[in-house]
Amino acid sequence: MPNPLRPGNCAYQQQFVCASYEPLADCHCDPTAPLYPDACPKPLDFQCRPLVTVEQVYYVGCYCGPRELTPADCEVPESFFCNVTYPALADCHCDGPVVSESECENGNVLCCQGSEPRFGCECCSLVIK
Numbered sequence: 001m002p003n004p005l006r007p008g009n010c011a012y013q014q015q016f017v018c019a020s021y022e023p024l025a026d027c028h029c030d031p032t033a034p035l036y037p038d039a040c041p042k043p044l045d046f047q048c049r050p051l052v053t054v055e056q057v058y059y060v061g062c063y064c065g066p067r068e069l070t071p072a073d074c075e076v077p078e079s080f081f082c083n084v085t086y087p088a089l090a091d092c093h094c095d096g097p098v099v100s101e102s103e104c105e106n107g108n109v110l111c112c113q114g115s116e117p118r119f120g121c122e123c124c125s126l127v128i129k
Contacts, residue, residue: 005027005028005029006053007051007053007058007060009029010029011029011031012033012035013058013059013060013087014033014034014035014036014048014059014060014062014087015029015030015031015033015035015060015062016029016030016051016058016060016061017029017030017033017060017061018060018061021049021051021060021061033061033062033063034046034062034063034064035062035087036087037088037089039064040064041064042064043114044067044070044071044089044114045064045065045066045067046062046063046064046088046089047062047063047064047065047067047088047089047090048060048061048062048063048087048088048090049061049062050084050090059086059087059088059090062087062088067089067092069092069093069094071114071117071119072117073094074094075094076094076098077117077119078098078117078118078119078121079094079095079096079097079098079119080092080093080094080096080114080119080120081093081094081095081096081097081113081119081120082113082120085113085120089113089114096119096120097121097122098121099121099122099123100121103123104123105123107125107126108123108124108125108126109123109124109125109126110122110123110124111123111124
């Protein structure tokens, strides 16, 4: 029998935890699961699993644990870049752009994915409405 619980049934998608994700089995809501990087002793250790459904991609089964790749593993730590940044860093690699503040022009500002160490930086426009 398929598990009737879905990520939307938990207070936060990050709290949806399963013993198996393919196929979904023994799923429940874990209110003790971390919701954001700041909930971990080392924010870079915050990790979630993408769960693709017909409706959307959920980030579930979040936990604090050592990451396979960190900025320190890159020859140039600033080149550490993650293609997914919310709610957790995912799909990270060491060949991201290395951008400095001086390269941002026309009112753009330097936006980074992390600050200690600084990584995943790019120039972005700051729009105030």
